[in-house]
Structure formats: structure tokens, C-alpha cells
Amino acid sequence: MASSDQHQSPETTDLRLLIFHRSPKYGNTCLPKLKTLYRVLDPLDESDPSLLPLSRSVRIMLCIGSTPVTSDTLDKYPNLECIVGTSAGFDHFDLAECRRRGIRVTTAGDSFSDNVADFAVGLLIDVLRRVSAADRFVRAGSWPIKGKFPLGSKVGGKRVGIVGLGSIGSRISKRLEAFGCSIAYTSKRMKPNVPFRFHSNIHDLAINSDVLILCCSLTKETHHIVGKEVLTALGQEGVVINVGRGALVDEKELVQFLKRGEIGGAGLDVYENEPYVPKELFVLDNAVLSPHIAVSTPESFEALEELFTYNIQAFFSNKPLQAQIEYD
Amino acid sequence: MESIGVLMACPMSSYLEQELDKRFKLFRFWNVPQKNEFLNQHANSIRAVVGNAFAGADAELIDSLPKLEIVSSFSVGLDKIDLNKCKDKGIRVTNTPDVLTEDVADLAIGLMLAVLRRICECDRYVRKGLWKSGDFKLTSKFSGKSVGIIGLGRIGLAIAKRAEAFGCPISYYTRSEKPNTNYKYYPSVVELASNCQILVVACALTPETRHIVNREVMEALGSKGILINIGRGPHVDEKELVSALLEGRLGGAGLDVFENEPEVPEQLFGLENVVLLPHVGSGTEETRKAMADLVLGNLEAHFLNKPLLTPVV
Numbered sequence: 001m002a003s004s005d006q007h008q009s010p011e012t013t014d015l016r017l018l019i020f021h022r023s024p025k026y027g028n029t030c031l032p033k034l035k036t037l038y039r040v041l042d043p044l045d046e047s048d049p050s051l052l053p054l055s056r057s058v059r060i061m062l063c064i065g066s067t068p069v070t071s072d073t074l075d076k077y078p079n080l081e082c083i084v085g086t087s088a089g090f091d092h093f094d095l096a097e098c099r100r101r102g103i104r105v106t107t108a109g110d111s112f113s114d115n116v117a118d119f120a121v122g123l124l125i126d127v128l129r130r131v132s133a134a135d136r137f138v139r140a141g142s143w144p145i146k147g148k149f150p151l152g153s154k155v156g157g158k159r160v161g162i163v164g165l166g167s168i169g170s171r172i173s174k175r176l177e178a179f180g181c182s183i184a185y186t187s188k189r190m191k192p193n194v195p196f197r198f199h200s201n202i203h204d205l206a207i208n209s210d211v212l213i214l215c216c217s218l219t220k221e222t223h224h225i226v227g228k229e230v231l232t233a234l235g236q237e238g239v240v241i242n243v244g245r246g247a248l249v250d251e252k253e254l255v256q257f258l259k260r261g262e263i264g265g266a267g268l269d270v271y272e273n274e275p276y277v278p279k280e281l282f283v284l285d286n287a288v289l290s291p292h293i294a295v296s297t298p299e300s301f302e303a304l305e306e307l308f309t310y311n312i313q314a315f316f317s318n319k320p321l322q323a324q325i326e327y328d
Numbered sequence: 329m330e331s332i333g334v335l336m337a338c339p340m341s342s343y344l345e346q347e348l349d350k351r352f353k354l355f356r357f358w359n360v361p362q363k364n365e366f367l368n369q370h371a372n373s374i375r376a377v378v379g380n381a382f383a384g385a386d387a388e389l390i391d392s393l394p395k396l397e398i399v400s401s402f403s404v405g406l407d408k409i410d411l412n413k414c415k416d417k418g419i420r421v422t423n424t425p426d427v428l429t430e431d432v433a434d435l436a437i438g439l440m441l442a443v444l445r446r447i448c449e450c451d452r453y454v455r456k457g458l459w460k461s462g463d464f465k466l467t468s469k470f471s472g473k474s475v476g477i478i479g480l481g482r483i484g485l486a487i488a489k490r491a492e493a494f495g496c497p498i499s500y501y502t503r504s505e506k507p508n509t510n511y512k513y514y515p516s517v518v519e520l521a522s523n524c525q526i527l528v529v530a531c532a533l534t535p536e537t538r539h540i541v542n543r544e545v546m547e548a549l550g551s552k553g554i555l556i557n558i559g560r561g562p563h564v565d566e567k568e569l570v571s572a573l574l575e576g577r578l579g580g581a582g583l584d585v586f587e588n589e590p591e592v593p594e595q596l597f598g599l600e601n602v603v604l605l606p607h608v609g610s611g612t613e614e615t616r617k618a619m620a621d622l623v624l625g626n627l628e629a630h631f632l633n634k635p636l637l638t639p640v641v
Contacts, residue, residue: 122441138604141592178493275459290450
């Protein structure tokens with residue numbers, strides 16, 4: 001039992017090593033607290049002389065936000081067993097490689113779900129009822145001069161197609177039912193015990209929807225899942241809401257469809273090359289643009305901290321992890 | 329009915345104008361340069377007035393139209409119509425209830441989300457190209473916030489139903505407690521405001537509800553509280569609201585209505601914790617058509633001696 005001997009060696013049990021993996025754009029506000037509990041290795045702190053030797057024995061990684069974890073990353077930590085993630089998505093992990101190496105990976109789970117669902121509904125009401133455009137109109141002083149503001153479109157009665165009926169999608173459906181919207185969805189497989197109509201592909205869903213809400217994870221299969229065909233199927237009055245990942249949508253196509261009036265509108269919180277947003281969108285009144293903030297409330301981050309703290313402790317005490325990604 | 333004169337108080341719906349033109353002799357009051365002269369000339373042929381939330385039938389107009397039989401309003405609120413005068417003179421009054429309930433409630437929730445999650449401010453941030461220089465700050469969660477509703481009529485109930493789907497606890501104020509509801513009742517607006525995080529005005533405008541949201545109520549709502557007004561501008565003491573917002577004594581406001589529309593206090597234009605809309609609570613294609621059809625239906629019923637569809641007086 002070589003491995004269990006290794007686990008019981010003082011080097012790993014007493015020190016409880018944790019690798020703090022983050023790209024420089026993320027802060028390190030949770031670092032001081034972590035340091036009181038663990039021997040934290042920070043690869044961005046090159047002054048730590050033990051970084052290299054200890055990297056070989058570290059068993060668990062805390063990965064901040066969407067910092068990439070590639071096979072090169074994994075090569076640096078040959079004894080890694082677990083990655084505690086802090087993002088709802090997992091497209092920044094090389095999951096095939098993690099699986100091959102027997103590494104368990106967790107996500108932010110439900111920590112953000114209410115906030116993202118709220119934001120998706122907020123974007124939808126904004127696009128249909130032209131809230132941001134109307135606010136611009138009033139602030140520009142146009143109301144007394146131009147008089148009437150153009151009419152919007154009713155939320156109730158809209159057929160809403162949800163792409164990905166996970167913890168976010170199901171919360172969106174619950175909210176929109178109260179507005180009198182009818183809900184249908186597509187996902188990898190049909191969900192049991194769900195009263196909504198299932199479509200096996202997004203094209204059929206788009207044909208039968210007035211609004212498409214994207215809240216699935218980004219994978220090879222879902223990359224550019226909304227392109228020319230789906231936008232055409234959605235039609236001239238159709239609305240796209242994206243709170244998932246930018247690359248779910250072929251952004252160039254979407255911009256063209258919006259410019260030419262070939263779809264009705266879009267509410268976008270995510271983009272293909274953030275923080276770059278196509279400038280053509282800036283002049284359109286039928287687009288509502290936000291800077292990837294659907295998750296960003298203090299409550300989200302409190303819930304997230306609670307979850308990752310729990311998962312790190314659970315790992316060291318051999319308890320089951322929460323929000324663990326299940327390999328297919 | 330082509331000979332019946334119908335006076336439309338202000339422009340409100342081109343579809344309604346078109347349909348009124350087909351059925352009646354339509355006068356567009358806003359196109360009339362000399363109002364008195366016009367009234368002297370046509371008073372005897374005008375038997376109906378069509379008004380809305382901006383212009384209706386005040387005592388003066390009613391007195392100058394001796395043949396007036398019905399005022400059909402393209403709105404649910406009737407604060408621009410002198411209802412007592414209509415009652416005294418036996419003039420019928422109709423409004424457009426129900427058809428706009430959902431739209432107004434949807435917009436109330438849209439305003440709550442836009443104010444708390446800073447959606448309009450986010451949109452400005454992206455359009456100005458500011459994202460490249462740094463991330464937008466954190467915003468406030470909506471789900472689970474307590475919502476207090478002034479007036480638990482059709483619109484108030486529709487707002488409550490939607491907010492419940494976000495896990496928001498609901499409380500309300502009305503003159504008397506409503507039976508058949510589990511929502512928490514407060515016997516005064518100040519108590520309601522002290523016990524909720526989002527206060528929404530959804531009652532009718534009457535002399536009693538004018539300035540129902542005054543300085544005291546705003547103080548009770550507090551520096552983290554959010555005020556939503558989808559009722560009428562005069563429900564809120566606007567001067568007090570502006571100073572409460574400017575001085576940070578109120579957390580934010582989502583306003584679809586104002587005291588002197590279309591004038592909006594310019595001091596609000598620079599604030600990021602407010603969302604300002606040009607009275608579009610019922611402003612959807614679907615609802616405006618349904619409202620227009622209801623105005624037409626009421627007028628036709630009246631002149632064919634059938635029961636009115638949505639009578640108020």
C-alpha cells in the first residue's frame with residue numbers, strides 16, 4: 001500500500017498542501033484565510049523556495065474562476081487527486097486529461113444559480129420591454145421632444161426555449177412560468193419529472209420558440225450551438241439571451257442577424273473574446289449588453305466560499321465532495 | 329354610428345384612431361388650434377370622449393360638451409377624468425382593466441431587476457467601452473429580497489405572484505386587510521416600508537393616495553431600500569424622492585411615472601441607482617391592441633344600447 005503510506009507521511013498530512021491556481025487577473029482576497037488552514041502554494045509567488053519541491057506532492061488544487069487547467073498544468077503536479085473549481089462552467093478544464101489521471105473535479109455548483117437565473121429574466125424583460133433603451137431615451141431628454149417611445153413586446157404568452165435545463169435553467173423556468181410564458185427545453189437527455197416539452201435538438205427548439213435562453217455549459221458539442229441555422233429558425237421576432245458562455249454563439253453571425261433585423265433582439269452577458277464586445281452592437285437598440293456579471297453579487301461569492309471551503313475539508317477528511325463533475 | 333362625434337383627447341394608439349375613424353366622426357383634439365372655438369362649433373355633435381392616462385375629461389371639458397354620454401378611457405387609472413361630475417350628469421365611464429395587468433406587473437419586476445442588478449448601467453458601461461479598463465462592480469441579489477406592495481388589486485397581486493417565483497417574501501398595505509391572502513398585512517405605509525427591502529406602488533391615484541410615498545416613508549425604506557413606481561407620478565413626493573436619492577438616503581428607484589410627465593427631474597439623469605422609463609407600463613403591441621379593442625367595444629355597446637364591457641360609472 002505504497003500510496004496510503006505516502007498519505008500518512010508527515011509531509012502531506014501535517015502540512016495539508018493546497019495549490020492556489022489562478023491567472024493574475026483574479027485577486028487573492030481569500031488567500032489569507034486559506035493560509036491559516038493550509039500550507040498554500042501560490043505559483044504566482046516565485047519567491048517561495050519550496051514551491052517546486054512541494055508541487056510534486058500536492059494532492060489538491062483550488063482553481064480560481066476560469067483559470068485554464070491544461071495537461072501542461074497537470075504535469076507540474078504529478079500527485080494531484082482533486083481540483084476544487086470556483087466557476088459554474090468547466091470549459092477551462094481539460095476534463096479528458098483529468099479523467100485519464102483519475103483527478104476529481106468540482107464546480108461552483110448551485111452557488112450562482114439564483115443570481116444567474118435572475119439576471120437571465122432581467123435581460124429578457126429588458127429586451128422585450130426595451131427597458132435600457134427607454135432609460136437612454138429619458139436620460140437623453142428625448143421624452144418631451146419626441147413624445148411616444150416605441151412599443152415593446154409582451155412577456156406573457158411567449159414560448160421560451162431553454163438550452164440546458166440544469167440548476168440555472170430550471171430556476172429560469174420556474175421564474176418565467178409565473179409570467180405566463182410557456183417553457184420547452186433541450187439538453188443532452190430528456191429530464192425525468194419535468195413538465196416541459198423536450199426537443200432533442202436546438203434547431204427544433206428554436207423553430208418552436210419566441211425566445212432562446214442559453215444556460216448550458218460550453219463543451220466541444222455546444223461550441224457555436226447557435227449559428228446561422230438556429231438564428232434563421234428562431235426568426236425575425238426571435239430573441240436570444242446568453243448567460244452561458246460567449247462561444248455558445250457564433251458571435252459574427254449574431255451581429256449580422258441583429259444588424260439586418262433578421263432576429264428581434266438579444267440580451268448578452270457573455271461574449272466570445274471578453275472583454276472585447278463587437279462595436280456594431282453599441283448602436284443597436286434591440287441589444288442589451290452586460291459585462292459578464294450575472295453571477296456577481298456578494299451573496300454568490302459567500303455561497304461559493306462556503307462550498308469550496310467545504311470541499312477542501314471534505315477532501316482531506318475523505319468525505320464525499322459536493323458539485324463534483326460526473327464523467328460520462 | 330358614422331354621425332356620432334367622438335373626441336379623442338390626445339394621441340394614444342394609431343390603430344385605435346384608425347378604427348374610430350371607420351366607425352364614428354372622429355375629432356383629434358390635439359390637432360385643434362382654437363379649442364374654445366372648436367367646442368362652440370362641435371359641442372352638439374360630440375357624444376363621447378376617448379382619454380387616457382395623460383389627458384381625459386376634466387370638469388371644464390365635461391361642462392362644455394352638453395351632449396356627452398360616455399367617457400371611454402384607454403387606461404386603467406381614471407385620475408384624468410372627473411368621476412364625480414360624470415356621476416352627477418349621468419355620463420358613463422369605462423376603463424381598460426385586466427388587459428394591461430400583466431404588462432405592468434412584468435415591468436415592475438423588470439424595474440426591480442434593472443435597479444438591483446444595475447442592468448441599464450451595465451449596458452452603458454459596455455457601450456462606452458469601459459469593460460476593457462476593468463470589471464464592473466458587484467450588484468445586489470434580487471431573489472429572496474422582501475417586497476412590499478402598496479395596493480393589492482389586480483396589478484399588486486400579479487406583482488406578488490411573479491416576485492414569489494423569485495423566493496421573495498411578500499407584504500402589503502391597503503386601507504383594510506384583504507381576506508383570502510397569506511401575504512403579511514401592515515396597517516400603514518410607514519410600517520410596510522420599514523419591513524421590506526423593495527417597496528412598489530400599485531394602487532390607484534386618488535386624493536387620499538397622493539404623495540402616499542412621502543419623506544417619512546422613504547426614511548423608513550432606508551438607504552438600502554428600493555422604490556418602484558408603476559402607479560402614477562403623484563403617488564410619490566418627487567422633490568423628496570430626488571433629494572433622498574441625491575443624498576443617499578434611499579438605495580435606488582425604478583420609475584415608470586413622474587409628477588409632471590413628460591418632464592423628468594434632470595438631477596436623476598446622472599444617477600446609476602435609478603432606472604427612468606417614459607410611462608410604458610402597458611406599452612406592448614399586444615396589450616395596446618387589446619386596450620384599443622376594449623375602448624371600441626365599450627363605445628359600440630353604449631351606442632347600441634347594450635351593456636358596457638368594463639363600466640366604472
